Amino acid sequence: MPLFANDRSDSPPKMIIQQSMWSLKQYGDHNREWSLEKKFEQIAAAGFHGIFGSLPSKEERGLWARLMDEYHFSFGLESFPATGEELRQLLEQASDYDVLYVNAQVADAFTTGAAAVTRLEELLEVADRYNMPFFVETHRGRITQDLQRTVEYVRQISDLRLTIDLSHYVLAGEMYEFDTADPYFQELLQRTGSIHGRVSNGQQIQIDMGKNADHPMVGPFTGWWKRGMHEWLAKAGKGDVLPFVCEIGHHYSVTPRFVPGYSWEEISDRWEQTLILKQLVEQVWMDVDNHAKRGNPK
Template identity: 50%
Template sequence: MKKINNGSSAPPRLDIQQSWWAMNGIGNGVREWITEEKVEKIAEAGFTGINGFLPPQEKQEEWHNLLEKYQLSFSICAYPWNREELSTLLKQAQDFGVQHVNSQVMDSFVIGEEAVQLLKELTEEAERFGTTHFVETHRGRITQDLLRTVDYVKAIPNLSLTIDFSHYVVSGEMVGDIFRAEPFFNELLQRCGCIHGRVSNGEQVQVDIGPNGEHPMLNRFKGWWKQGMENWLMDAKVGDIFPFVCELGPPGYAITKNSYSKGNMEEISDRWEQSLLLKRIAEEQWAECVQGLAE
């Protein structure tokens, strides 16, 4: 499984990235922060990277300057339907200098051998460019179904995943009988190259986990995140980097106090504070993994 490597002699490290999508609407309570304010706040909070989208050509110099100024890594999301689409994006990503490409592969109606062939082609294309490429476990995409995705992983030995089990928990309404999914989750966690951090309760894809992580589903997710990190660390080498993206979306991912029809989009959570909590949790899980391997 291909890992991100910066060519240094540093020990394998965690790269905590903040989702740029998660910064939609975030500000000081009076107005939304502008681009540089958001980047500055991300860096000040101790994040080491941003996960976003490839900037349009006219914005690329600005983004290069901001990433250099605040010393942040940068990864991007993609939504390829075929090899040609990914190839075009990979060339643009390579020119920009992104850390990795995270693909939500389209779409959920592509199944069986057709899905395996497409995933093989995308993996081959990323290898041709020398770009680290992860396929995300996501609803409404080729990886929508947990059991089918396990089959894809078995069929493609070099397929690397971004793990986001919030999608499987909510789509399968997994709560009381979640133990039945564990063997399949374990199969996917063997290919974990990146994690997108979000907690689902089996009914909503994104829940408030409380100011100190009191939500009962958090321990489940912490266990999966830690297992993915441990699996990744088992054969990690110097210079290798493991990205954990805090990915709390705006409404309608975020639950609001009133309905859309009433025109009130006030969220039940402080999304920025929840992102900081996810960051702290990921750092704690990573530290436990590293300590465990050292003992």
């Protein structure tokens, strides 16, 4: 199984920025959600390299395929497997699509210890049979529910690669100081396969970064992303790709009042925040890549 996503080229390792389709649910103009065409148009105009999401519905399959070809987008596939068989079925369904990698939120939060390690190893074996890069996301409510148990997984499974989303651990641990957590974060960052971009704090899974990305929590997160990028780049080879997914979530947004279902009333503008995040991450990657090139003149 490939450890990293790869574009099958001889190009030097690079980062690509993808947009989460989940993040654009119930986003639009005048209380009307953008159409699929409008979403793709906006994602392309903003300079994203591709999308991250689930397989298209049967009704949207033809349109989705046309838009993917038109914009030359890469595709990261989300999954929620509880068994190897569930992953196998998904990969069979995905065989007609040019999937760059699979991201997995592995069920469930109550599976721990040896049973969790066995489940993860089973999923890795299935991904290996399909020669598919496979990254387990550090996510609440999943097998990666908390920081310490996830560190135990990487200690026991040498080829486990992660989608880094530390927003979940900052929130779940009500973290405001990071000295104690940082060595654990570093163990996970050494296994970076992809990164999901969102900034949290000890009480909210998603904060408004500000129009200049000057919220105090931006600094710690960009520092972690930078370290994950360094770790990835030190191991990557020709054609390898580091997907960074902008994932400003739709039902993670703070709303001024309770509305049944997903509210259109959000304090922050999700798309505006996404574009701020994209610009921020591009600068972080540029710093990492330039540093690596200075250290390795070749």
